[in-house]
Amino acid sequence: MRIGLLKSFLAQRSTPLLGIDISSAAIRVIELTRWSDGWRVEHYAEHELPRGVMREGSIVQVEQITQALIDAIQKSGSRLKEAAMALPPGLVIRKMLTLPNDLSEDEIELQVESEAAQNLPFPINELNLDFGVVGSSIANPGNADVILVATRKETIAERLEMAQAAGIRTVVIDIESQALMAAVNSTKNSTNVHVAARAQAVLQIGRDSSYFFVENHRSLIFEHELNIGFQRLQKDLDRHPGQVVATTEAFCGAVCQEFKRALQMYSTTSQHVPIDKFFLSGQEQSLFRLPSMMQEQLSVIAEFANPFAEMKFSHAINKSKLEMDASSWLVACGLAMTDKAS
Secondary structure (H helix, E strand, C coil): CCCCCEECCCCCCCCCCEEEECCCEEEEEEEEEEEEEEEEEEEEEEEEECCEEEECCEECHHHHHHHHHHHHHHHHHHCCEEEEEEEEEHCCEEEEEEECCCCCHHHHHHHHHHHHHHHCCCCHEEEEEEEEEEEECCCCCCCEEEEEEEEHHHHHHHHHHHHHHCCEEEEEEEEHHHHHHHHHHCHHHHHHHHHHCEEEEEEEEECEEEEEEECCCCCEEEEECCCCCHHHHHHHHHHHCCCCCCCCCHHHHHHHHHHHHHHHHHCCHHHHHHHEEEEECCCCCCCHHHHHHHHHHHHEEEEEEECCCCCCCCCCCCCCHHCCHHHHHHHHHHCCHHHHHH
């Protein structure tokens, strides 16, 4: 199940969408095409962003990011004019509702709007809303769990305007966690019917903070922000330039401790189920020791996700260069798959 905050004539689409991922570290754009035996990378480009242009997911320097987006799209060589973008978790309000399981979709929508009007911190006319039925409630038999998502309209408008300045029409605004998990689920290992029925988790390590997501039966059941990011590692390396290995291992150890607390929090939730598969997303070249340290310290077997593992590449693509930081492309790839995955 994927729910989004902006959908425009998405049904029956056959033309691909340009996946645009705007993070605090970089802008990544990618064009994928669907073939009978999987996906193929047609065009891509990455434009690194300086510190300070985004803060906690919010855009601080609009003009600078807009120009970076224009440059990335031009560099990619893609001729697509329609795109899918995503919002970071910090800009999206998520709330799980428990409703009678015999309600029609219209009745659920009325309940969701009523809940939003009463309990969300902004007037409902300032929000974009969507919802999705997760499934039968484990804690309340006879009821259904329904996820409500909302964001400020101005947040969406800002991204639409930036894309428009780059000559792009944005037809989908997704949520980063859903795009990320869609890319993870595109691999043969995850599309296996037995694996798809189990819980999968992703630890996404960003510049300013990190997120831990758990998905069960293709629905997001847990999301938690970790107060640690690559910026901390970079500051430590700046202070200790001659101790790269020790500093990086210390950072990985700190990530393990933050992740341990997140796992403990997940274990106390009502939707807790055993996690079958752990994936990592981030700068794997810097954090190549993290999987082994997670196994040593937490008995967790994790691997860096590679959305390109089973893809084909057009002749112009430098496959080895793209795969060097493959896990950082999960969101962009998930967005580029939107026309088929929604």
